[in-house]
Amino acid sequence: MxxxxxxxxxxxxxxxxxxxxxxxxxxxxxxxxxxxxxxxxxxxxxxxxxxxxxxxxxxxxxxxxxxxxxGADGPLTSIVWQDYALIPWRSIVDNVAFGLELRGVSARRRREVAREHLAMMGIEAFADAKPHELSGGMRQRAGIARALASDPExxxxxxxxxxxxxxxxxxxxxxxxxxxxxxxxxxxxxxxxxxxxxxxxxxxxxxxxxxxxxxxxxxxxxxxxxxxxxxxxxxxxxxxxxxxxxxxxxxxxxxxxxxxxxx
Missing domain, CATH: 3.40.50.300 (P-loop containing nucleotide triphosphate hydrolases)
Known part of the structure; x- marks a missing residue:
């Protein structure tokens, strides 16, 4: 694009x-x-x-x-912010899946995609943790995974x-x-x-x-x-x-x- x-x-x-x-x-x-x-x-x-x-x-x-x-489904743009912008009460996997949730993707499929992208960023083991339980680097990896999970252009x-x-x-x-x-x-x-x-x-x-x-x-x-x-x-x-x-x-x-x- x-x-x-x-x-x-x-x-x-x-x-x-x-x-x-x-x-x-x-x-x-x-x-x-x-x-x-x-x-x-x-x-x-x-x-x-x-x-x-x-x-x-x-x-x-x-x-x-x-x-x-x-693309058929993905958004035009996704943004990765300096301050992570993760939802504090959601698990990391649910944070990464958030964009897919807004688009109406099924719960099972969006969690599969989220876990795939967490694995790609090397933090799949922390999928069920909350943002405050992760280091700054891990939170930013989650932010990148979230942006990519929506498959933006x-x-x-x-x-x-x-x-x-x-x-x-x-x-x-x-x-x-x-x-x-x-x-x-x-x-x-x-x-x-x-x-x-x-x-x-x-x-x-x-x-x-x-x-x-x-x-x-x-x-x-x-x-x-x-x-x-x-x-x-x-x-x-x-x-x-x-x-x-x-x-x-x-x-x-x-x-x-x-x-x-x-x-």
């Missing part, structure tokens, strides 16, 4: 009656089965963009199009590994690469980590300060299947340095605008 973002703008009203422009006439595209990471300075509108793609918000102007043949991920420790983040990145290599969903992945973007993505979209627009799009040159050996490639260091310069300039521009009262 290809995503086309055509001149999209989004803003919010302020308390003083003015309007805060967050996304400003942004245009880009994500190809079918492509893994795209989005980076940009804090507060630039990355999560707002993801909400627009997920149908949680409507653009003020412009158009978002999903182009391609739709597009997987949207909003800094999904930001709340876990460094070791768990490394494991989750490796597991996500393995899962994506099997199902090849179209993925848009928001991150603050340049290293994470270079490890995961086919292409990186760099956003500028709000009202955010695309500053640059970079094709990641490392072949797939991909592992952490790419970090030893001299091009990894060169791209990391280049992307950091872009982020630094965008962050300084945002701070300067805020200091002048333009934000």
């Amino acid at each position: 290809r995503i086309e973002i055509d001149n999209v703008a989004k803003g919010y009203p302020r308390a003083d009656g003015s309007r805060l422009s967050v996304v400003g006439n942004l245009s880009t595209a994500v190809e079918a089965q492509e893994f795209v990471c989005v980076i940009g300075p804090s507060g630039c509108g990355k999560s707002t963009l993801l909400g627009l793609l997920g149908g949680l918000r409507r653009p003020d102007s412009g158009e978002i199009r999903f182009v391609g043949e739709r 597009v997987l949207l991920m909003d800094e999904p590994f930001a709340a876990v420790d460094a070791q768990t983040r490394t494991l989750l990145q490796d597991e996500l690469l393995q899962v994506w290599s099997r199902n090849r969903k179209t993925v848009l992945f928001i991150t603050h980590s340049i290293e994470e973007a270079l490890l995961l993505a086919d292409r990186i979209i760099v956003l500028g300060p709000r009202p955010t627009r695309v500053v640059e799009e970079i094709r990641v040159p490392f072949p797939r299947p991909r592992d952490r050996d790419v970090e030893l490639d001299p091009r990894f260091t060169e791209l990391k340095r280049h992307l950091w310069a872009q982020l630094r300039d965008a962050t300084l521009a945002a701070e300067w605008a805020e200091a002048k009262g333009e934000r």
Whole structure:
């Protein structure tokens, strides 16, 4: 499923009656089965963009199009959040099955599918546990399993590994690469980590300060299947340095605008 973002703008009203422009006439595209990471300075509108793609918000102007043949049953998009967003009183298997329940899938079938996806994420043994009984990494694995269990055309991920420790983040990145290599969903992945973007993505979209627009799009040159050996490639260091310069300039521009009262 290809995503086309055509001149999209989004803003919010302020308390003083003015309007805060967050996304400003942004245009880009994500190809079918492509893994795209989005980076940009804090507060630039990355999560707002993801909400627009997920149908949680409507653009003020412009158009978002999903182009391609739709599956018979699955949703168009599923979202994996940074804070897990699991229902605390439900078991893990029932959390993963929740989207299927909303679609009217039988109890037996939705639990089968949920357990299959928990097994895929390596946490089937914790299917009957409650979210508070799991570590942060396990809860995020459950969140990914829930998103994939509905068989979406597009997987949207909003800094999904930001709340876990460094070791768990490394494991989750490796597991996500393995899962994506099997199902090849179209993925848009928001991150603050340049290293994470270079490890995961086919292409990186760099956003500028709000009202955010695309500053640059970079094709990641490392072949797939991909592992952490790419970090030893001299091009990894060169791209990391280049992307950091872009982020630094965008962050300084945002701070300067805020200091002048333009934000």
